[in-house]
Amino acid sequence: MEAVSSPNRPGWLGPRSLAFLVVLIVTPLLFFGGPDWFNGPFGSAVWNLGHIGFFGLVTLAAHPWRRLSGWQLWILPTVVVLLIGGAIEVIQSDMGREASWHDMLRNLIGVWFVLAWHPLLDENRSASPTTPPALIIASTLLLLFELGTTAAVGVQQFKVAHQLPLLYDFRHDDPTPYWYGELTPSQEHASPHEQSLRLDFDTKLYSGGSLSNLPSDWRDYEQLSMTLFNPNAHPLQMTLRINDWTHSRGNNAHSDRYNIRLTMQPGSQTFTIDLDDIEKAPRTRRMEMDNISQFKVFVSRLPEPATIYIQDLRLE
Missing domain, CATH: 2.60.120.430 (Galactose-binding lectin)
Known part of the structure; x- marks a missing residue:
């Protein structure tokens, strides 16, 4: 007899299971490694985007919309991630890494983006409530801002790499990025x-x-x-x-x-x-x-x- 899979019970390779697997693999990098693994500001900027991806995957793996709804769905995960993110920054500072409030904001952007778009990410989409358009727009704009900032750093570093023989472009009005x-x-x-x-x-x-x-x-x-x-x-x-x-x-x-x-x-x-x-x-x-x-x-x-x-x- 041919087995019939239930739409409410996806296989072990579903989005939630994959998200959980990636989180397990990536978690050690929160404490071992960091932006200084990369040469220059662009590598650090790309690394920092990992905060968004990691906590987005954590949210997808946790599936909080299965138990929470309404404003609880947004307030409780936000508080939990603030506490976890703050604890991580404190531990990292004790290990020689610099604590960053911006990293904590990136953590929240990852959570908010997945919460906003979770009806499209959930295996059981028909049972997922829709998200207010304002929250979808706000979370998406925050993500696009971070991506745009990273892209701007990439453009800046492309110019730096191709300004030789000058080691510094004296036309800059602000030397602090250099x-x-x-x-x-x-x-x-x-x-x-x-x-x-x-x-x-x-x-x-x-x-x-x-x-x-x-x-x-x-x-x-x-x-x-x-x-x-x-x-x-x-x-x-x-x-x-x-x-x-x-x-x-x-x-x-x-x-x-x-x-x-x-x-x-x-x-x-x-x-x-x-x-x-x-x-x-x-x-x-x-x-x-x-x-x-x-x-x-x-x-x-x-x-x-x-x-x-x-x-x-x-x-x-």
């Missing part, structure tokens, strides 16, 4: 570009500027050229540091990166460094010249605050 430190665009000492970058040093143990969003593949070039302007009446001792992603994920050993002391005389000065020296700088390996992650200029224990202007930064 640099860390006290840097502001300036019309002073701007040649050869329309504007320069003013870098302010303070008197802390270490103070400087770090270009962490830059083209990473330097293999087709031979030299690094950096032009700076020192408006002070006296020379300024600085350190230039360059490292790759292997170093960034390692123990940050001084011998595993490129470091050089520079004396910045008053006025404009161009420093030229052979990339071969940078590649050979790590003591036990070669610098990965197709995987550069950071360019940093800093000072140490200045007796008083100082300022320089970055005029040009390029490969040759």
Whole structure:
């Protein structure tokens, strides 16, 4: 006799079962791994979308609409996910990861999107109540906003990867997506570009500027050229540091990166460094010249605050 499957009892490969299986597989990644597994902002942005997918799958696996209805269907899962998400962020912060309220919002977007569209995701669609159109529109717009933000980061990173030989595009009005430190665009000492970058040093143990969003593949070039302007009446001792992603994920050993002391005389000065020296700088390996992650200029224990202007930064 031929077996007849019930529409209310789908096979083990139904959407709910698959969602539950994926959740089991992915859960360890909440605590082991993270955005720093990827090179650059776009990889991190794509990783962060995983919060939406993960909690969407959790909601699909839990099928809360089988037991809840009306506003309870929205309020109770929201509260539960806020509590779970908050606990995860606290645990991650204790493990060296940075807690993020934005991640908690992404968790909720995953829940809300599945709740809004669950009549189409449920195996027993005929028994699923319809969702108010306002909730469908709101949850979908939130998801599209996150996808659009990630796409914008992708476009930005495409431009960064293709701006060589420039390591930084001095036309940017806001350096914060690219640099860390006290840097502001300036019309002073701007040649050869329309504007320069003013870098302010303070008197802390270490103070400087770090270009962490830059083209990473330097293999087709031979030299690094950096032009700076020192408006002070006296020379300024600085350190230039360059490292790759292997170093960034390692123990940050001084011998595993490129470091050089520079004396910045008053006025404009161009420093030229052979990339071969940078590649050979790590003591036990070669610098990965197709995987550069950071360019940093800093000072140490200045007796008083100082300022320089970055005029040009390029490969040759």
